[in-house]
Structures are given as C-alpha cells and as structure tokens.
Amino acid sequence: MSLKFWKPGTAEPGSNLDRATANEGNIVSSSPYSLSSQRERLPIYKHREKLLYCIEKYGVTIVVGQTGCGKTTQLPQYLFESGWASEGNIIACTQPRRVAATSVAGRVANEVGTILGDEVGYTIRFEDLSDKNRTRILYMTDGMLFRETLVDPLLTRYSVIMIDEAHERNIYTDLLLGILKKIRRKRPGLRLIVSSATLDASYFLDYFTSNNSPDEATIISLEGRMYPVDVAYAEKPTPDYVRAAAETAYNINMQHIPGDVLIFLTGREEIEQCLEYLAEMLVSLPRMATRLVPLALHAGLTTDDQLRVFENAEKGSRKVIISTNIAEASVTIEGIKFVIDSGFVKICTFNPSTGLSALVTVPTSVQSATQRAGRAGRTAPGICYRLYPSSAFDTLPRSMPPEITRTDMTTPILQLKSLGIDDLMKFEWVTAPPAETVLRALEGLVANGMIGEDGRLTVMGEQVAECPIEANIARMLFKSKEYNCGEEILTIAAMTAIQDPWVIPDGAPGALAELERRKFTAEEGDHLTLLNAYNAFVKHGKSSNWCKSHALSFRTMSRAVSIRSQLKKYMQRFGLPLNSCQGDAQSLRRCLVSGYVRNGARWLPDGTYRSVRGEQILHTHPTSVLFTRKPKSGWVVFHEMEETKKTQCVFFCSCFGGMDDGLTKCRIRIITEIEPDWLVEHGMVYQDKRKKPVE
DNA sequence: GAGCACTGC
Numbered sequence: 001m002s003l004k005f006w007k008p009g010t011a012e013p014g015s016n017l018d019r020a021t022a023n024e025g026n027i028v029s030s031s032p033y034s035l036s037s038q039r040e041r042l043p044i045y046k047h048r049e050k051l052l053y054c055i056e057k058y059g060v061t062i063v064v065g066q067t068g069c070g071k072t073t074q075l076p077q078y079l080f081e082s083g084w085a086s087e088g089n090i091i092a093c094t095q096p097r098r099v100a101a102t103s104v105a106g107r108v109a110n111e112v113g114t115i116l117g118d119e120v121g122y123t124i125r126f127e128d129l130s131d132k133n134r135t136r137i138l139y140m141t142d143g144m145l146f147r148e149t150l151v152d153p154l155l156t157r158y159s160v161i162m163i164d165e166a167h168e169r170n171i172y173t174d175l176l177l178g179i180l181k182k183i184r185r186k187r188p189g190l191r192l193i194v195s196s197a198t199l200d201a202s203y204f205l206d207y208f209t210s211n212n213s214p215d216e217a218t219i220i221s222l223e224g225r226m227y228p229v230d231v232a233y234a235e236k237p238t239p240d241y242v243r244a245a246a247e248t249a250y251n252i253n254m255q256h257i258p259g260d261v262l263i264f265l266t267g268r269e270e271i272e273q274c275l276e277y278l279a280e281m282l283v284s285l286p287r288m289a290t291r292l293v294p295l296a297l298h299a300g301l302t303t304d305d306q307l308r309v310f311e312n313a314e315k316g317s318r319k320v321i322i323s324t325n326i327a328e329a330s331v332t333i334e335g336i337k338f339v340i341d342s343g344f345v346k347i348c349t350f351n352p353s354t355g356l357s358a359l360v361t362v363p364t365s366v367q368s369a370t371q372r373a374g375r376a377g378r379t380a381p382g383i384c385y386r387l388y389p390s391s392a393f394d395t396l397p398r399s400m401p402p403e404i405t406r407t408d409m410t411t412p413i414l415q416l417k418s419l420g421i422d423d424l425m426k427f428e429w430v431t432a433p434p435a436e437t438v439l440r441a442l443e444g445l446v447a448n449g450m451i452g453e454d455g456r457l458t459v460m461g462e463q464v465a466e467c468p469i470e471a472n473i474a475r476m477l478f479k480s481k482e483y484n485c486g487e488e489i490l491t492i493a494a495m496t497a498i499q500d501p502w503v504i505p506d507g508a509p510g511a512l513a514e515l516e517r518r519k520f521t522a523e524e525g526d527h528l529t530l531l532n533a534y535n536a537f538v539k540h541g542k543s544s545n546w547c548k549s550h551a552l553s554f555r556t557m558s559r560a561v562s563i564r565s566q567l568k569k570y571m572q573r574f575g576l577p578l579n580s581c582q583g584d585a586q587s588l589r590r591c592l593v594s595g596y597v598r599n600g601a602r603w604l605p606d607g608t609y610r611s612v613r614g615e616q617i618l619h620t621h622p623t624s625v626l627f628t629r630k631p632k633s634g635w636v637v638f639h640e641m642e643e644t645k646k647t648q649c650v651f652f653c654s655c656f657g658g659m660d661d662g663l664t665k666c667r668i669r670i671i672t673e674i675e676p677d678w679l680v681e682h683g684m685v686y687q688d689k690r691k692k693p694v695e
Numbered sequence: 696g697a698g699c700a701c702t703g704c
Contacts, residue, residue: 124704168702170702170703268699268700325700325701328701330701415704500699621697621699622696623697644699667698
C-alpha cells in the first residue's frame with residue numbers, strides 16, 4: 001500500500017529558496033576560490049555598488065539573498081576593499097553555528113590571499129584565530145559577539161556588523177539585534193547589515209525604522225543560484241509517516257533515474273524505525289533495480305558515522321539519508337535530488353508556569369518546508385515529496401516561533417541586566433518573550449539572590465551573568481564554597497553542559513555498551529555518575545581508545561574538559577575555592593540542590609514522580625541510573641525534562657486538526673536523590689506546602 | 696517501565 005502523490009503543475013513559487021549556510025555548511029570540502037574572476041561571476045557582484053551605497057547611506061541594510069549568492073563571503077570583502085576597515089576598525093560577521101564561522105573564514109582568507117588568523121580571522125568558543133591588531137574581517141558566532149557586549153557595551157572595535165542568517169531567529173541573534181538598535185543611537189557611525197535568506201524579511205525593516213527616521217534602514221534583494229524543485233503532496237493524510245517515508249523512497253528508486261534521497265523525520269527513534277522498514281522492503285527489491293544504501297544522520301552519532309553520509313554512493317546504487325532537522329541547515333549534503341518531508345519537527349518549548357521546558361513534536365513551518373525542499377535543488381533540478389496533503393501545507397505557520405518566545409529567559413535576562421538594560425518592558429525586542437516568562441525569570445533571580453530588593457543585580461548576580469553557563473548551574477559553582485566541593489561541582493557543571501556522553505548503539509553491541517556504562521553508576525544518581533565518568537576519563541589519560549572501550553564519546557568528553565577549564569578560570573577570578581569534598585556525597589548533593597531548587601520532584605508508589613512546581617506527572621528517563629530504582633528518601637532533583645508523545649498517530653491527529661488523547665509523557669533526565677529539607681534550605685520559600693513522600 | 700530536535704557562551 002503506497003501513498004499516492006498529487007503533483008501541482010508547476011514548481012511551488014520560491015521552492016528553490018535555500019539558506020545561506022548551505023555552501024558554508026559542515027564537513028563538505030569546497031573548491032578553492034582564488035581568482036578574482038570567480039568572485040566577479042557570483043550573483044552578488046552586480047549588486048556591489050548598490051550595496052556599498054546603501055551601507056554608506058543607511059544605518060541598517062537588510063539583505064535578502066539565497067544560498068550561493070555569496071553574501072556571507074563577499075559582502076565583508078567589499079566593505080574591506082572600500083575602506084570600512086581602515087583606522088583599525090573591524091568588520092564583523094556573525095554566524096549561528098561554529099562550523100559556519102570557521103569554514104567561511106577559511107574561504108575568505110583564501111580569497112583575500114592571507115593566512116587565516118591574520119587579516120581574516122574567526123572567534124568561536126575555545127578557539128580564537130584572530131589577531132588583535134591585524135584582523136580586519138572577523139567571523140564569529142553570534143553568542144561570542146553577544147558576550148563581547150558584556151565587556152564593551154558599545155562594541156567600539158567594529159565599524160560594520162553583519163548579522164548573518166538572521167531569519168533563523170536564534171536567541172542570540174534576537175538579543176544582538178535589540179542591543180545593536182540601542183547602540184546605533186549612541187554610535188550612529190556604526191553600520192549594521194542584517195542578512196536573511198527568506199523573502200518575508202520586511203519585519204526587520206519595520207523593526208529598525210520604528211521609533212527612528214525612515215532613513216535608518218533599507219532593504220535589498222539579491223538573486224539566488226538554485227535549481228527548480230518540483231513539489232508533490234500526498235493525496236491523503238497518512239497515519240504513519242515513517243512507513244510512508246520508507247515506501248516513498250522505495251518507489252522513487254523504482255521510478256526515477258539516479259540521484260540520492262534525503263528523508264526528514266523528527267528523531268533517532270523514527271530514523272531507526274524507518275531503517276527497519278526499508279530493510280524489510282529491500283528484500284523484495286528486483287535484482288535489476290538500483291541498489292539502495294540507507295544511512296542515518298542525527299547529532300547522537302559518532303563523527304565517523306556522520307561522515308558516512310558524505311561518501312559518494314557506489315555506481316549503480318543510491319543513498320537514502322534518513323535525517324533529523326540537522327540536515328535542514330547545519331549539515332549540507334551535495335547531490336541530493338529527492339527530498340521526502342514528513343512535515344514534522346521536534347522543538348524545545350518552555351512552560352513558564354511550571355518553569356519546565358519540554359521537547360515536543362510539531363508540524364513544520366512554510367519557511368522550514370521550503371528550506372527542506374531546497375535541499376533537493378542544490379546541484380540539479382529535484383523533487384520534494386511532502387507526506388501530507390497540500391491542504392495541510394496551507395495551514396502551516398509561515399515560520400517557527402522565534403526561540404526567544406519558547407525558552408527560559410533566566411540567563412538572558414540576567415545578562416541584559418548586567419548590560420544595564422534594567423527596564424525590560426522598554427527594551428525593543430524584535431519579538432518580545434511572553435510576559436509570564438519574563439516575570440518568572442525575574443522572580444527566580446530574586447529568589448536566587450541574583451537580583452536584590454532594589455531590582456538591581458547583586459554582586460553574585462553580576463558575576464553569574466559573566467559565566468558562560470546557565471544561571472542555575474553557575475549558582476551551584478558559587479554555593480560550592482559553603483559545601484567545600486568546588487572541584488566536583490566544576491566537573492558536574494561541565495558534564496551537564498555537554499550532550500549525553502554515552503554512545504549506546506542498537507542491538508547486541510548496545511547491551512555491551514550498557515554494561516560499560518553501569519560501571520560508572522553512583523548510587524546517589526546521575527550527577528555523581530557523570531562525575532565518576534569524567535574522573536575516570538582523566539585518570540586514563542583522556543584517551544580516545546579508553547573512551548571507545550567504555551562506551552563514551554571522546555569528542556563529547558573532550559568538550560567537557562574544555563568547558564571545565566574555561567569555567568575554572570571564572571571560579572578563580574571570582575575567588576571561589578577549588579576544594580574537593582573528598583567523597584562527601586551529601587555535601588555535594590546539597591550543593592546540587594542550590595542550582596536545582598526549581599527542579600524538585602517526589603516519588604510515588606506507581607514509579608512516577610510529581611514535580612514540586614506544578615504537580616506534573618514525571619517519568620524517569622531510561623538512561624537514568626534511577627530508572628530501575630526508588631530513591632530512598634523519595635525525593636530527587638533533575639537537570640532537565642522533556643515531553644514526548646507516544647505514537648505518531650497522536651502527533652498526526654493533534655497536530656493536523658485532530659484531538660490529543662493525552663498520551664504525552666514527561667521524562668526527567670540527569671536525576672539525583674536528595675532530602676526534601678534541602679529544597680527548603682535553598683530558598684524554596686514561595687512553595688506553600690511541603691508534601692511528604694507517599695509510602 | 697525502555698530511549699535523547701538543534702544550536703550557543
């Protein structure tokens with residue numbers, strides 16, 4: 001039973017849209033550009049004079065251009081060539097991702113004919129390849145530029161700042177735009193370029209011209225360089241898009257000439273299910289048919305496995321890459337001719353009334369569906385199969401709600417306060433966060449002693465704002481002084497900042513890996529288990545082989561080492577002692593509670609937990625060492641919560657007009673057993689009544 | 696009872 005598709009006569013307008021990261025993406029090697037004639041052939045070149053004129057005349061220039069038009073690599077060079085980097089000034093270009101910042105900087109250094117780190121450089125966390133005196137074009141992550149505002153609030157080093165990929169609406173991009181609008185009032189000489197790959201960028205224009213002269217901002221559209229992508233829709237909704245995706249891939253293989261296939265699903269579980277379906281179908285693949293090579297792609301894979309999707313398929317075979325949203329912008333695979341789009345994505349949302357964030361599956365947006373389709377037209381015309389009817393497409397929101405509207409604002413608000421932005425109601429947000437999110441964040445900051453009675457930052461608040469880590473974790477670092485456990489808390493802080501370090505594959509190797517992981521188990525819970533893993537990693541010389549034999553990701557563990565040493569510098573600067581509690585797990589856990597006061601939960605005899613805030617039903621995540629065990633005290637704190645829905649049918653019904661039958665499940669990750677008194681000890685004052693664990 | 700979208704400092 002295969003899904004029938006309906007194909008509109010013409011390609012969907014704008015379906016060849018793509019995002020600018022594509023060429024700048026991950027891992028793909030790019031051909032060297034060294035000749036100026038190659039630069040002149042880029043579509044952006046004929047707009048050069050107009051762009052320079054606008055940047056000179058207007059404070060803010062909004063540039064709309066698709067992938068391959070060259071704005072990210074060329075615009076900073078045009079500015080450089082026309083003197084914007086004279087007198088020691090720097091031209092900055094921000095990127096949402098580290099790989100983009102590094103790879104674009106490398107290409108531009110090559111075009112300019114300089115060594116990377118000299119006239120052209122980049123700055124990302126843990127890597128600064130720039131020269132304080134010589135660098136004129138600086139690529140950086142938007143998070144780094146945001147951090148720089150805490151040190152130099154007017155960003156005086158820069159003459160032009162280009163915010164690239166602004167349409168992605170990351171929280172740092174949004175915060176930077178707000179701050180830069182403010183900076184422009186004090187430094188009218190500073191020029192701003194806001195670059196977006198989507199056509200509906202006029203809200204950026206409205207944003208910069210409101211409360212300003214109309215001459216403050218202008219908008220320019222550039223031509224793209226993409227091939228057309230035909231879009232086909234499912235005739236009817238499908239109850240099982242994972243199976244439908246596998247069937248569609250199979251049918252493409254039977255009907256079409258060679259060309260690789262890219263499937264967008266929401267997560268690892270679906271990807272593995274889809275691989276199984278495909279394996280079943282491939283048994284009946286006719287002998288003469290093109291061979292199918294299914295490959296998974298998601299962030300939880302090892303680097304080696306991720307790299308496999310870039311290898312060319314053998315002659316007479318076709319790659320089917322089954323991916324999460326990582327292939328939408330972060331990773332670019334050349335040679336994709338067919339895209340199969342489930343129409344769903346997992347996003348993180350935040351519930352201000354419980355203070356908990358959750359991972360939920362939702363329908364994508366028009367912008368995102370267009371972006372996914374564009375992945376089929378990078379090297380030749382392509383086809384995108386959408387596994388939902390065109391009537392469902394018409395109900396999709398234009399774009400995803402910006403991150404700032406669905407994230408905890410505690411840490412960003414602390415940082416804005418530190419910048420001297422005290423009246424958050426007057427701050428000109430591109431999109432304002434929900435009022436309740438702001439109120440809860442302020443309430444939490446007051447309760448945590450970061451903001452005083454007078455509404456100003458306390459000494460600890462000022463210092464926590466500087467730390468490159470979530471405010472609640474930073475609070476643990478500060479409180480470690482009282483519990484004599486600076487060493488251990490520092491490690492735990494670093495370990496919770498990374499992704500899950502364990503690599504547990506499917507099947508039999510997975511069971512073995514699971515046994516390896518159990519070796520690190522601490523009775524008290526996951527935080528101490530992570531501490532054990534880190535200490536063992538260091539004890540064994542931070543070796544990659546050791547990681548391999550203990551089911552740990554070397555890449556992730558190495559990142560924990562970097563983060564730890566960075567945080568250590570902050571602790572030393574703030575005079576926080578790096579004492580070890582010498583195995584005193586109780587002090588350590590009491591210190592943990594200081595950061596997790598909002599994340600308390602109590603155990604119930606049915607094996608679930610109830611959150612202290614909001615009485616929400618919580619389940620233990622299967623990766624937790626407390627998954628198979630009742631906490632003796634009956635109380636725990638947890639690092640984070642995620643919400644998942646039981647079946648795809650539910651996603652489908654609830655998201656595309658049906659009902660929600662309540663099969664959502666909240667899981668808590670990284671859990672540690674505590675005593676309930678410790679919650680009160682750490683300022684759980686606004687909690688009306690303390691419930692005893694039920695026996 | 697059984698499994699984690701993606702960034703970023």
